Amino acid sequence: MSTGLLARAQALAGELTALRRSLHQEPELSYQERDTQLFLRQRLEAAGFTCRVVADTGLLAFPPATARGRAGPVVALRAELDALPIHEANEVSYRSRRDGVMHACGHDAHMTMVFGAGQLLASLAESLPGSFVLLFQPAEEVPPGGARRVLDEGVLAEAGVEAIFGLHVDTRYPSGSILLRKGPLMAASDRFRLTVIGKGGHAGYPHLAVDAVVIAAQIVLGLQAIVARRLDPMEPGVVSIGRIEGGTADNILPERVTLSGTLRSHSSDVRRQLPEWIREIATGIASGAGARVEFEYLPGHPGLSNDPAVIDFLAEALASDFDTGQIIELTRPIMGGEDFAHYLEVMPGAFLRLGVRNEAGGIVHPIHSPRFNLDESALPVGAAALAIAARAWLTRSAAG
Numbered sequence: 001m002s003t004g005l006l007a008r009a010q011a012l013a014g015e016l017t018a019l020r021r022s023l024h025q026e027p028e029l030s031y032q033e034r035d036t037q038l039f040l041r042q043r044l045e046a047a048g049f050t051c052r053v054v055a056d057t058g059l060l061a062f063p064p065a066t067a068r069g070r071a072g073p074v075v076a077l078r079a080e081l082d083a084l085p086i087h088e089a090n091e092v093s094y095r096s097r098r099d100g101v102m103h104a105c106g107h108d109a110h111m112t113m114v115f116g117a118g119q120l121l122a123s124l125a126e127s128l129p130g131s132f133v134l135l136f137q138p139a140e141e142v143p144p145g146g147a148r149r150v151l152d153e154g155v156l157a158e159a160g161v162e163a164i165f166g167l168h169v170d171t172r173y174p175s176g177s178i179l180l181r182k183g184p185l186m187a188a189s190d191r192f193r194l195t196v197i198g199k200g201g202h203a204g205y206p207h208l209a210v211d212a213v214v215i216a217a218q219i220v221l222g223l224q225a226i227v228a229r230r231l232d233p234m235e236p237g238v239v240s241i242g243r244i245e246g247g248t249a250d251n252i253l254p255e256r257v258t259l260s261g262t263l264r265s266h267s268s269d270v271r272r273q274l275p276e277w278i279r280e281i282a283t284g285i286a287s288g289a290g291a292r293v294e295f296e297y298l299p300g301h302p303g304l305s306n307d308p309a310v311i312d313f314l315a316e317a318l319a320s321d322f323d324t325g326q327i328i329e330l331t332r333p334i335m336g337g338e339d340f341a342h343y344l345e346v347m348p349g350a351f352l353r354l355g356v357r358n359e360a361g362g363i364v365h366p367i368h369s370p371r372f373n374l375d376e377s378a379l380p381v382g383a384a385a386l387a388i389a390a391r392a393w394l395t396r397s398a399a400g
């Protein structure tokens with residue numbers, strides 16, 4: 001039995017595409033989302049929503065009084081506002097107008113779909129057995145992430161939010177597919193910074209110095225043994241160094257070289273072990289070469305795991321409007337991190353992924369690529385999926 005929400009969402013397709021393109025053209029970096037905040041606020045207020053500022057550059061939007069439904073449970077739908085420091089390589093009419101900044105993680109689409117879901121839910125008015133809020137959260141891309149700040153501000157608790165749903169676009173799967181995963185979906189994502197401290201000197205007299213560059217290079221290679229040799233082969237884990245900084249001139253051996261990188265894991269044991277192993281290996285290599293290291297561990301987002309019971313319930317709710325072939329159960333987790341994990345640590349809900357791949361249209365590039373794009377025909381699908389999730393949760397919660 002169709003709830004009609006997908007059909008209603010399809011009717012909004014043109015509006016959603018236009019909204020996504022407007023957002024795409026004016027991307028802003030984490031915690032700088034002032035223009036995005038203002039733009040969304042105007043759009044939401046024009047649609048009858050009331051907005052409250054959260055986490056400085058974010059918004060919490062409450063539906064119009066006429067569409068608040070009956071007194072009852074409240075569910076939140078969440079999107080992120082921030083873009084990435086990437087120079088867009090796509091030649092499209094709605095290309096980023098801000099040099100070096102790009103919505104390369106699909107957050108423009110996430111905002112659009114949450115906005116669309118809000119319109120769908122608002123149109124249900126009295127038939128909604130509870131209410132909802134739209135959460136536009138800033139700074140998902142920079143740890144510790146805007147989610148932590150939203151929770152610390154207590155605005156969700158104040159609004160009586162009892163469950164939360166969100167989604168992320170995925171160019172690995174065909175446009176319009178909805179990807180569900182029971183249990184671990186996204187990895188715990190932490191960072192580290194390692195500074196090798198040797199003894200600076202003249203590049204022509206290496207025997208009089210302790211070359212931090214060579215020692216750092218050995219450490220980079222040595223750390224590869226963590227995943228290859230120390231980690232249980234059946235456990236996922238990643239140790240990546242994304243940045244190396246050191247030196248001032250070709251003929252000077254620098255005293256310090258800094259390596260910084262990312263750690264990904266799914267189990268809490270692995271999450272605890274990775275930084276211990278890094279410290280141990282780096283300290284060993286450095287001391288063997290007469291240098292020392294300073295190690296800094298920067299904890300980030302916890303792993304994101306979906307409650308299997310919530311996914312079962314969602315799959316059933318989505319089956320009302322979607323073909324079974326459109327709903328795909330993911331058998332493996334992914335190593336991307338997501339600060340939505342913080343919400344699921346304190347309240348029920350789920351995080352979905354939405355296929356946006358379109359091979360014929362050349363939309364195949366992964367998120368964080370300068371060529372990332374998404375198939376816009378998925379926008380109504382995502383909006384409908386979020387609205388169906390919210391409505392199903394409220395219906396079940398009000399009945400229970």
Ligand code: NI
Pocket residue numbers: 105106107140168
């Ligand atoms: Ni993202």
